[in-house]
Amino acid sequence: MLFSTQAEVKVTFPLEEDSWHGHATETLWAIPMGGHTYSLQNVPFFVVGVSRFDLVSAIKKDEQLVFQCLQGRSGHSTVRVVSAGGQKGFERLQTPITTLRDMGCEVERGNVADVCVYAVDVPTNVNFDAVIGLLDEMASRGGIDWEMGNDAHPD
Template sequence: MAGVQDMGEKIKIWFRFVPREGWFPQDTEGLWATKLSEDTARVENIPFLQDGVAEGDVVRYQTDSDGLHWAAGQVGSAGNCTIRVVPVPTGPLGGSPQAVHERLSPFGLGGEVFSSDFPMVAFTVPAGTDFAGVKALLAQGQTQGWWHYEVGCGTRELWDA
């Protein structure tokens, strides 16, 4: 039984998913989270692989016999979105994650780089961001060969922008 003193501790929540063809072979991703109750936690970092969840979302989890915490569903959305951007190595940005950050910096987005071998940048796009502007820049960058991108978690606010 978790005590009151355990609330607020950082734990790793594991997500299971079916690997995508031509993508990474992993079928799990661990995300840091802040424990809110015996079986809920708030996601504290950006998912690189898991779709349908964004930083700030609250998830329910179950703890297995090995002490691993496995996501069992989303409880609440923070209204944030997850966007992943991969710079084109032969494009104008030269595969630079820093250049991707610079292009998206006017929107104040926080992002994390997957690795130096694969410079995918995962961004949290907070609720209330200029979603139309972000979408226009992402489309422009893809058209001009700067990057490829995907929305890992979108909200109605993003889709309707």
């Protein structure tokens, strides 16, 4: 993989207009790799189809870098774990989030109104089936839900 000593920049991704979260765009931190290529550095909360460390193409429009296309996959996958109910939702997610971190996942937290959202990066060396199994088990108990943001792990 190429490496850069340049400072991180923000790449803007347009989102579906009628999404549950109500955001029109999401910005992700990225490292310029040369030309119009950028390496994504954080876990997407709402963008579908890309993951941490993927290579993307972006061009400048109206003083911001705007995503154009995926150029290369990192092999990482992204899932989102959500729980409504403000602080109670946050408390419900502590056990599965701790377990995901112990498994080797990178986790970032956000909030949308009273919904607690965790964006979870599943690196290539983490057992993806075990992650999905944990999330399915926790969802079956109630109080949390999860969705796939990007499945890049081999079958």
